[in-house]
Amino acid sequence: MRPIGRQVDLFGEPLFRLSLPADYEPFRPAYFEVSRIYLTKGSVATPERRRFVERICGLYPEAEVRECLDTPHSRIELHERDELARHQLGKHILVFGELQAAVRFSQEAGNVCPNYWHFSPYGFCPYDCKYCYLGGTIGVKFFPAVKIYVNLPEMLTEIDRIARRRQRPTAFYLGKLQDPLALDSLTAYSTLMVPFFAAHPLARLTLLTKSTHVDRLLELEHQGHTILSWSVNPPEVSAAFEGNAPSVDDRLEAMRRVAQRGYPVRAVMMPIIPIQGWEDIYTAFTQRLIETVPLQRLTLGGICIYRGARALMERKMGPDNAISVHIDNDTSQIGDGRARYSPQLRNTAYTLIIEAAQRLRPDLELALCLEEKAVWQSTGLRRPGRCNCVL
């Protein structure tokens, strides 16, 4: 990212020319075996994009490359009718494309989550969490491939425009529809995003990941404008429900390292899963998390799942898994339509973890994700809406 000569914008701030990362060595990330690559509409439309894409493709000489340069990424079909088989196939397919309207304002209703800005330089992710909430979303259901969108510079330009129009510090969240660091070893997108937000007077980045690819982050100037959060669960839960993903031990180590470099670090413990002995397991893990990482904020949540994602989860694990057996089916009839545990179980779980956290860190910011007002109130937490995706 380079200032464009002496040009300044309406606010007297220097304008930046944004371009795709070029000065880096891409390498294959763990947890992602690629058997097929699609080049879709817009992916190699400029010499800069073509260079970027070809370097990444060069890392996978064994993969079949299909050029569909007249077809938008969203129109590719896998021709596999069985949804679970399609899902498993998609986890080994890498798609390059261009995402229009990639910076959006969320449309949550029926829970106390504040709406927030989010953006998508990636789509979906290579990990295999059994409870993945993206599994039932329209885009992922029909084309569950891992996507890299090459118009990140244009997304950041749009973020700049939105943040300046709002005239106040504004968070832009990355992690709603993807894992934001899982493919950073391929793209080096962090080297474009972190300096952009560091230099920006108003825009802030919040991201949520399970990846442990933090080496590039350690070398970047962030000015505290990039807030890094990790999705965590006790190792016993992760081992059973988060397949093909970095271990929780490795995630804690990544969190500790970036915190040492001064990044604000948060954790999201979600979905809390009531496996056998869960009370002791979550109490011990909460203590370990807080003793290992100087957290700024901890956000808790239970399962929140739409019908399609639940059906896929139950194809993977059967209907008697520890999530499904605790879902109260009445919960999907109200509010935002997501299925959840009963309010009583959610209150019990949140209270247990909140008390464990506050024993060690009375000052820790605590929040709930995608919760209802009554459950927030039952936990005694104040300030609903000050949760992970926002400042």
Ligand code: SF4
């Ligand atoms: S990390 Fe997130 S997007 Fe990826 S499989 Fe797990 S729940 Fe789904």
